[in-house]
Amino acid sequence: MFELSVAMKHIRVKKRQTILAVGAVGLAVAITIVSRSLMNGSMESFFSIFFELAPHILVTPKEGEEYIYLYKTLMETIWAIPGVIAVSPTLATTATLAYEDNVDNVALQGVISVELNKVTKLGDEYMVAGDLYAIQNGRRVVLGQKIVDKLDVKLGENVRATFPDAKPLTLVVVGIFDTGVAEWDESVFVSLDTARDFMDEGDVISSINIHLEDPYQADAVASEISALGYEAKSWRTMFPDFQEAIDIETFSNNLILILVMVIATFGIANAMNMLVLEKTKEIGMLMAMGANRSSIRRIFLFESGILGLMGGIFGCALGYLVSVYLHSQEYTVTAPTAPQPIVIQFLVDPWDLLAFTLIALVLSVAAGVYPAHNASQLDPVVALRG
Amino acid sequence: MSNIIEIKNLRKIYEDGVEVVALDGMDLIIEEGEFLAIVGPSGSGKSTLLNMIGLLDTPTSGEIWLKEKNITKIDPKERARLRNRELGFVFQYHHLLPEFSAVENVMMPLLIAGVDKKEARERSITFLEEMGLGDRLGNRPTQLSGGQNQRVAVARALANHPSIVIGDELTGNLDSKSSDMVYDLLRELNREMNQTFILVTHDMKMAEKTDRILRLVDGRIVCEMLREGDGFVTRDLCELEEDHT
Ligand SMILES: Nc1ncnc2c1ncn2[C@@H]1O[C@H](COP(=O)(O)OP(=O)(O)O)[C@@H](O)[C@H]1O
């Protein structure tokens, strides 16, 4: 492969041109890697915040049925699906809560507090008083902040739950939470047993919330559960706009990044053009020595490819280091719905490193096509004259 | 002896704006192992003829035969292959690859021929040692004298054992001592290896070291001289004046 040695020689000898071309591509790749790592990090934060309160999958009863019967078998089946990290059953109904002269209609939900906390972080992140886990022991309830405000009730006091056809219960307030999300703050949580007593129902539930290791598996897992006859919706189906917003954002961001890289590879095209002009005589000599047109073309394609690859590797290293540094700085932003300031994360996806090195390589080779073609079409006699 | 080159009614006309007839219906036979000089005034078509024989350029009309094969209209890939296998070019010193060392320059035709790198290096070193450049292997052209560079160029032209070696004004910018040395070297190789040498020169003293001298004027051979002992005999009518180039 003498073509490769000629290309390598140019790269080694033309240091300034090499540094400029590799620098331009490298910078573009580095910008891309950092920008993508910010995108990944934001997505990660966004997802984890979003799914602190939303399930990845919501399972509801079979068509025509009011409840999920035999839910223990179903839950075991769900647990057996790889990637499932939390399964939280709920028995939900409506109740009227009364405290002294104040009344409020609420969504009353019977849950297993440990499981609920796994799918929502309600117990860990959003309690402002008391303890979510306390509902497991007897006639106890935790209330959302909105309800607390309306009833003007305090921790440790009794509220009365009633509803037509329901068995009235007296419940001790053992916890208060505040999520900032109206829907949630108008809910109350009790144990599954308490909810069944209140509704006078057997061992049934009305829905199951599921969390997965990887949210992007939600569709696959949901369809697996649907196959059993239950209604299973992934977060994508529940919040279609959410996915669309992410897709549009990702697409436009990627488009800009690819454009940045295309512009950077103009640097390679320019370096190659200059090189072909400068090396005209040398090309003539190589032709006189018997190098054919495709060999000459290959020299310059190799060269742009190698420059692109070097740029890609350099850019990945630089981008990775900058991302790691920025990540370690733990910059924060505050959001009105988030309980704490959000740490801006820069997460480098290893696939991005590979993908953008390859993209840099492909774009650079493409940038070399025209100059390489020009070089190969030189007339040896004219070229030798310089 | 067999004919290595046959040229039949070769014409080359350049046409940019004005028409220039560089070769005007030339016939020429070169035998294997000949040591031939081409002389003539500037613009007489010497380089054009060499470029045709060297497969760097194509004629407007006429035919070129190499080793009994018509190569006038072969495809570029085959031309490149023949240049690599059958021909060795010696250009002026600045026609060495400037960024490559002496040994890398000599290796290049071998690498183009597909010879493996290690073997190419060994063979190139042997050539350079024979040229008395064994201690200059790693030097680049800028680090060598004109005469040394020209010897590197000769080594490069010979590296692939071509059947024809062609040189265009190859001692044009050397002092007479260096050019004598290069000529003597070629002469010796010609006797040893029976390779064919075709050398363009405007220096009659150099030309007189060869076996046959062709004189070109306006794209035609106007005079041919053959060695006989220490002198030359003319075949056709010749006006034996010195060229002023
Ligand atoms: N590429 C070209 N375009 C036009 N005219 C050319 C070209 N190459 C050579 N010529 C002309 O052809 C004639 C012969 O040129 P050349 O073979 O270089 O002569 P020499 O080598 O004997 O000095 C000259 O008149 C020269 O000007």
Ligand SMILES: [Mg+2]
């Ligand atoms: Mg000339």
